[in-house]
Amino acid sequence: MSGLIDALREIVIANRILAAEDVVDAFGHISVRHPDNPDHYLLARSRSPELVTMDDIMEFTLQGDIVGDDDRKPYAERHIHGGIYERRPDVQSVVHNHAQALIPFSITKTPLRPVMHVTGVIGEHVPVWDIEDKFGGTSLLVTNMDQARDLAEKMGPARVVLMRGHGCAIAADGIKEAVLTAVYTQVNAKLQLQAMPLGDVKYLSQEEIELTPETLIGPLAKERAWEYFARRAMGDEF
Numbered sequence: 207m208s209g210l211i212d213a214l215r216e217i218v219i220a221n222r223i224l225a226a227e228d229v230v231d232a233f234g235h236i237s238v239r240h241p242d243n244p245d246h247y248l249l250a251r252s253r254s255p256e257l258v259t260m261d262d263i264m265e266f267t268l269q270g271d272i273v274g275d276d277d278r279k280p281y282a283e284r285h286i287h288g289g290i291y292e293r294r295p296d297v298q299s300v301v302h303n304h305a306q307a308l309i310p311f312s313i314t315k316t317p318l319r320p321v322m323h324v325t326g327v328i329g330e331h332v333p334v335w336d337i338e339d340k341f342g343g344t345s346l347l348v349t350n351m352d353q354a355r356d357l358a359e360k361m362g363p364a365r366v367v368l369m370r371g372h373g374c375a376i377a378a379d380g381i382k383e384a385v386l387t388a389v390y391t392q393v394n395a396k397l398q399l400q401a402m403p404l405g406d407v408k409y410l411s412q413e414e415i416e417l418t419p420e421t422l423i424g425p426l427a428k429e430r431a432w433e434y435f436a437r438r439a440m441g442d443e444f
């Protein structure tokens with residue numbers, strides 16, 4: 207039970223960090239796999255992340271059905287979370303966001319690639335999922351499990367998948383790792399966009415991409431970064 211309370215508290219902090227760092231705005235969400243039931247996940251009701259409190263968190267099956275007697279309105283795109291949890295037993299937390307700096311890499315042939323040590327976490331290959339490929343003309347929102355499973359398949363074993371003309375999904379083995387990866391995916395996009403007009407970009411090597419995640423989500427760095435971003439987002443509330 208205390209695991210659940212801790213999870214709820216961390217989800218609130220995660221929402222506040224993602225909002226403070228402009229990774230999410232009115233839209234976007236973060237979930238965690240239920241600490242006591244790997245077939246369920248925890249996610250806020252349909253509400254802007256900045257405003258989410260512990261009372262807003264709902265419980266869902268991996269298929270996106272509401273658990274318990276709860277008539278609050280869920281996020282239309284909650285299926286993104288279940289689709290990834292279903293395919294990836296290693297994943298404990300999922301973020302969906304519309305971070306604006308990512309969009310150019312989802313609508314052109316230029317891949318998002320790591321340019322800095324703390325952004326090596328995004329991985330060597332960041333796939334781009336285009337909803338149109340399989341589902342034709344849509345609102346671009348992921349509103350059912352077929353679409354979510356297709357997105358998860360495109361993501362494969364990656365931490366980040368871009369969604370064409372929409373945003374991204376991020377998957378990690380913990381909520382802190384997911385939040386930090388989401389923050390630094392947008393940092394990488396901004397830096398790459400700044401560097402490209404200057405000439406040929408030297409990206410991190412494959413070996414560097416294997417070694418650098420430690421600098422952000424290794425045990426020491428992760429706790430230090432979480433404390434920093436939580437305090438920035440919440441002030442004395444944290």
Ligand code: MN
Nearest residue numbers: 283304372373
């Ligand atoms: Mn969306």
